[in-house]
Structures are given as C-alpha cells and as structure tokens.
Amino acid sequence: MLAFAVVPAAVQPTVARADNPIVQHVYTADPAPLVYNGRVYLYTGHDEDGSTYFTMKDWRVWSSADMVNWTDHGSPLSLATFSWASADAWAGQAVQRGGKFYWYVPVKTRATGRMAIGVAVSDSPTGPFRDALGHPLVENGEFDPTVFIDDDGQAYLYWGNPNLWYVRLNADMTSYSGSPTKIPLTTAGFGTRTGDPNRPTLFEEGPWVYKRGGLYYLVFAAKCCSEFIAYSTAPVPTGPWTYRGTVMPTQGGSFTNHPGIVDFKGNSYFFYHNGALPGGGGYTRSVAVEKFSYNADGTIPTITMTGTGAPQAGTLDPYVRQEAETIAWGSGIETEPSSEGGMNVGWIENGDSIKVKGVAFGTGASSFRARVASTTGSGTVEVRLGGLNGPVVGRCGVPNTGGWQAWTTVTCPVSGATGTQDLYLRFTGGSGYLLNMNWWQFTPVGAVAARR
Structure with missing residues (x-):
C-alpha cells in the first residue's frame, strides 16, 4: 500500500544541515x-x-x-x-x-x-x-x-x-x-x-x-x-x-x-x-x-539512508534566470501555481529561507534581481553566502505591488559573491506573509542587467 496526496504543506523544517529529503515543503x-x-x-x-x-x-x-x-x-x-x-x-x-x-x-x-x-x-x-x-x-x-x-x-x-x-x-x-x-x-x-x-x-x-x-x-x-x-x-x-x-x-x-x-x-x-x-x-x-556504485559483478551494494544525500553533479549558473522554486533546502516556504506560468514560492514569513547549492559566481556578481509580488511592502530579500548566518552580499526591498500575483522586478547591488558557494535567500520583515517570489538572477561584474 504505497500512496500519495495534496494540500499546501505545513511542513516547517528547521535550519538545514543536509540535503535529504530532497523536498521539504510538502x-x-x-x-x-x-x-x-x-x-x-x-x-x-x-x-x-x-x-x-x-x-x-x-x-x-x-x-x-x-x-x-x-x-x-x-x-x-x-x-x-x-x-x-x-x-x-x-x-x-x-x-x-x-x-x-x-x-x-x-x-x-x-x-x-x-x-x-x-x-x-x-x-x-x-x-x-x-x-x-x-x-x-x-x-x-x-x-x-x-x-x-x-x-x-x-x-x-x-x-x-x-x-x-x-x-x-x-x-x-x-x-x-x-x-x-x-x-x-x-x-x-x-x-x-x-x-x-x-x-x-x-x-x-x-x-x-x-x-x-x-x-x-x-x-x-x-x-x-x-x-x-x-x-x-x-x-x-x-x-x-x-x-x-x-x-x-x-x-x-x-x-x-x-x-x-x-x-x-x-x-x-x-x-x-x-x-x-x-x-x-x-x-x-x-x-x-x-x-x-554497482559491484564489479553487477550486484547492488547495500545502501543506507543518509541525511546528506547525493553529491552535486555540476554547479548552478546564477547568471541565467533561475526559478525561485529550484531549491536544495527550503525552510518555512511553500509553492503555488504562478500567474506568469510555472510555480512560485509563497507564504513567505519573517525568517523563512531558501538554500541553493553550489552556485558558480566565478569572478563575481554585481547585482541581484528577483521577480516578486506583495500586498504589504514590508519584506526584504537578504542574499547570503555559505549559510543562513553567512555574510550578506545584497539586500533587496520588496514594495507593495498591489497583489500576491501582481509581479514586479526588484534589483539590488551585490558585493563579494565570487567563486562557487551555497546561496541562501533569507526573507525578513514584519509579521504575517511578506512576499512571493517567482524567479531570480544575478548579473556578472562588467555586464549590464537585463530589464523586464
């Protein structure tokens, strides 16, 4: 009797130290x-x-x-x-x-x-x-x-x-x-x-x-x-x-x-x-x-559950549009269908966060932009590296856009995002729901940010 079901999940995991299970919000x-x-x-x-x-x-x-x-x-x-x-x-x-x-x-x-x-x-x-x-x-x-x-x-x-x-x-x-x-x-x-x-x-x-x-x-x-x-x-x-x-x-x-x-x-x-x-x-x-890895004779080894999961196969490119719902570990967030297609991250409250693993910044990023919506205008996206308490390399304020599916793009300068690091988007602000996020993208040093 193996089965499954729906509903926005109230799964609220604590701060991640690992990557298994691979989905945390449902x-x-x-x-x-x-x-x-x-x-x-x-x-x-x-x-x-x-x-x-x-x-x-x-x-x-x-x-x-x-x-x-x-x-x-x-x-x-x-x-x-x-x-x-x-x-x-x-x-x-x-x-x-x-x-x-x-x-x-x-x-x-x-x-x-x-x-x-x-x-x-x-x-x-x-x-x-x-x-x-x-x-x-x-x-x-x-x-x-x-x-x-x-x-x-x-x-x-x-x-x-x-x-x-x-x-x-x-x-x-x-x-x-x-x-x-x-x-x-x-x-x-x-x-x-x-x-x-x-x-x-x-x-x-x-x-x-x-x-x-x-x-x-x-x-x-x-x-x-x-x-x-x-x-x-x-x-x-x-x-x-x-x-x-x-x-x-x-x-x-x-x-x-x-x-x-x-x-x-x-x-x-x-x-x-x-x-x-x-x-x-x-x-x-x-x-x-x-x-x-299979044994030499083709047999399958005994496999034990871990909290670390599989190693990353490659890196993630921050200079192309990345869906906000692309997540290695999420805390507090949920997802929903977006009016712009696909899914967006929503039900974001103060202290919630998203981890994106192995982001290849290379020689550096100059700015961060995100597609967001809000009815409060009291939320901020903190761009952190290495951990939830890692250095803040950028902060983007989110205005009141007039609706949870009324999207706008916000941009903020970034300093110190170089090499390959884990990216943490930490959301801060007042009480209640702060914002929704549909996608994000960094601009490399020396490039001109695209507009939308």
Whole structure:
C-alpha cells in the first residue's frame, strides 16, 4: 500500500544541515525518476499533512540538473484527471516514448471500488497530463505499476500486491497484447518470508524493473511491515527471477519504502522514501536519494539512508534566470501555481529561507534581481553566502505591488559573491506573509542587467 496526496504543506523544517529529503515543503512518496534531455524528472506521490492513512489525491513532478537543486513543477496529474477514478492516487511511474510521456498510476475505480491502473499522456515531462483512455488500462484489484522499454522496443508493464503481474504493452503504450501474466513468486526468485503462510516470499509491492549490462533487475519493497528494499535478476524481462538480496534495510521512520533507480551523468542513483521530516511517519513520507556504485559483478551494494544525500553533479549558473522554486533546502516556504506560468514560492514569513547549492559566481556578481509580488511592502530579500548566518552580499526591498500575483522586478547591488558557494535567500520583515517570489538572477561584474 504505497500512496500519495495534496494540500499546501505545513511542513516547517528547521535550519538545514543536509540535503535529504530532497523536498521539504510538502510530503512526497514513491519516487519514480526519469532521465530526459539532461535532467532527472522525478514523479512522486503526495501525502496529505497530518494524514493517518494513504490519503492521496494527486501526483507531483520535480526535476534537477545536478541532483541537489530540485525544481517544483507542481501537480500536473490528479484523481480529477480520471473521471472514472474515486480515490487513492498511489505509486506510479512515467516513461518517454516517441516524443510523448506516459504516466502509469494506480487508482480506485468508481464502478467497482477496486484498484486499477490508468495511463495519462503529455507532450512534456512536466505536463499537463490527460487521461489517455477514459477507462483503466488494466484492472485486477492490484497496484504499483512499473514500466520498462527493452532494447528491442518491446515495452512491459509490471504491477502487483499481493501478486506480481506483467503485460506486453503495444507500441502505442496505451494498449497491450495477450492477457496479464502472473509471475511465479518462488522463494528462489524472491526470497523466503517467515511467519506468513499466505505469502511465502519476500515480495510485497512496489516493483521497479530496468536493464543493465544485459541483465534485468527487479527491485521491490520486501516483507511487511516494516518493509525493506530487495531485488532479483533475470536473463530476460519475463524471468525466471533469482533473488539477490537486500538493497536497503528497514530504516527511516516509515513502515513502507519504494525504490527507483536511474543512471545520470555517469553515476547511479537510488531513490526511496522515509519519514525524516518534522511530522513525518508512515503516512507522511519524504523522498530521498543516494548515489551508489554497482559491484564489479553487477550486484547492488547495500545502501543506507543518509541525511546528506547525493553529491552535486555540476554547479548552478546564477547568471541565467533561475526559478525561485529550484531549491536544495527550503525552510518555512511553500509553492503555488504562478500567474506568469510555472510555480512560485509563497507564504513567505519573517525568517523563512531558501538554500541553493553550489552556485558558480566565478569572478563575481554585481547585482541581484528577483521577480516578486506583495500586498504589504514590508519584506526584504537578504542574499547570503555559505549559510543562513553567512555574510550578506545584497539586500533587496520588496514594495507593495498591489497583489500576491501582481509581479514586479526588484534589483539590488551585490558585493563579494565570487567563486562557487551555497546561496541562501533569507526573507525578513514584519509579521504575517511578506512576499512571493517567482524567479531570480544575478548579473556578472562588467555586464549590464537585463530589464523586464
């Protein structure tokens, strides 16, 4: 039972000392990474604040070019997208094919009350997504789809709890050939569970299938409850599978877990979820990531959750427009759809902050500008380096613009921003909400700032 949900989160983490979990302003679960066009797109579920069950109503999308600064793309898919769905926006996965993006998700149907797999399609990895069929793709009461396209172009959809199923998808990615096939859950294939005669193997849910070096991997949530992450391998995508052992032991304050593995910029990354944020737990989860290296024989090492997360893959360019919702760590802030497109950071109060990691200032910046809105005119953006209490290299006052979506651009001089450093935008002012921010950009020394 892996799931997700919506609502502006009241998650208010304390000052960051690390970068895991990778999103702090809403609870996220069931990560499904996709590498496309030089970025990792991360599709997650969304646990409601204060939830006491897997009460999930929508899915979220994030992306990163460096594995540490993640851009919030909002919620381009929800239960409302599927007219035939009633509840339970649980764990899905997206894949790209032929210039389109297909997102396979489990939901409960209005007609039967059972879990089914739907498919949504978009021309963009960040949506918006629409229901591709108007009805379920498959329905047998089970959930947690994973999708895999083999080197020969044949696509496969796997899913299941308590069983494990697959179908061969047609090239249109919205229909399939033959009937769903149940994969034999043998102890040789999926390990031995003790104490539950109804489930003799470790397989529980959340399969993730991929291919590496001619070998097929099936990573899954094992045993319940609490779950750990295990994996099996096979010579072909339909098995037979051989159990290989533990990827991530039980840990992390959530009794579920959910794997996602990708290669990006020459490195391998393992995504999972835990209950590490304030208020976190089994129904209020958060996605995290670790970098890892395969063993020489292709086996996956045992991976432990950390608060540091993956190292940064590259640097961030402050001299091009950066979305305010591109964040390594946020404290107090939330996000919302912007009238200018995309998302903006909002609900900003005195003392809230944004950390952007590994910003490459080079020989230096001369000014900072930001797209802001406010109904109070009492807020200031402090530009700090190295930490929340690091040196202030610039201050931009924010005027009353006449509305929370009435945008203007403010500019202030900057001095001392050189080299590659972590950037902190700290917001100060009076009581209540101070300002919204849509984007920011620095101007290098010797250049003329653009106007908007």
